[in-house]
Amino acid sequence: MRKLLFTIEGRIPRRQYWLAILIYFGVAVAAALVVRLLNSLFTGTVGENGAVTVTGIAALPYILLSLGYTILSIWSGICVNAKRCHDRNRSGWFQLIVLIPVIGQLWYMIESGFLRGTRGPNPFGPDPVDVVTAATPLTVSA
Numbered sequence: 001m002r003k004l005l006f007t008i009e010g011r012i013p014r015r016q017y018w019l020a021i022l023i024y025f026g027v028a029v030a031a032a033l034v035v036r037l038l039n040s041l042f043t044g045t046v047g048e049n050g051a052v053t054v055t056g057i058a059a060l061p062y063i064l065l066s067l068g069y070t071i072l073s074i075w076s077g078i079c080v081n082a083k084r085c086h087d088r089n090r091s092g093w094f095q096l097i098v099l100i101p102v103i104g105q106l107w108y109m110i111e112s113g114f115l116r117g118t119r120g121p122n123p124f125g126p127d128p129v130d131v132v133t134a135a136t137p138l139t140v141s142a
Contacts, residue, residue: 005076011087012080013117013128020080024073031069038062086124087117 004016005023012020038061044054054062082092088111095112097104120127 004080006079008079008082008092010083010125011117011122011128012083013087014084014113014115016128017080017084017112020076024077027069027073031065034065035062038065081112084112084117086122087128088112088115089118089122089124 001023003010004012004020039052042054042058042061044052044058046052078092078095081095085092085094088094090111095108098108100107117127117129120130
């Protein structure tokens with residue numbers, strides 16, 4: 001899992017890309033549950049708009065959770081998306097196309113989530129689909 005989420009080298013197929021998306025979703029749900037738990041442990045003041053404010057040392061767990069989650073998810077997202085770009089024979093910088101409103105985001109979603117990567121090796125490494133297939137040879141019994 002560390003190689004999938006936290007290294008920038010190599011290529012990943014669509015299946016691993018979608019697995020990473022599911023992992024991100026699961027971690028986000030877990031973080032939300034931890035925040036709910038923290039809300040029950042460290043009560044704050046409720047403002048007129050319904051927002052809960054926690055101050056002082058009681059805010060430290062919230063800050064640490066938010067900072068850790070943000071740093072890890074940004075770095076991991078860059079790594080996973082760069083490897084998916086590599087599988088499409090593009091530089092990892094291609095993921096910046098999402099900064100173009102609507103069209104860039106749609107284009108990147110289609111390229112990374114639905115189109116097959118380059119067949120065979122490319123400058124970023126061997127075809128991950130061929131590697132998976134080669135790792136599980138077929139045996140024929142008579």
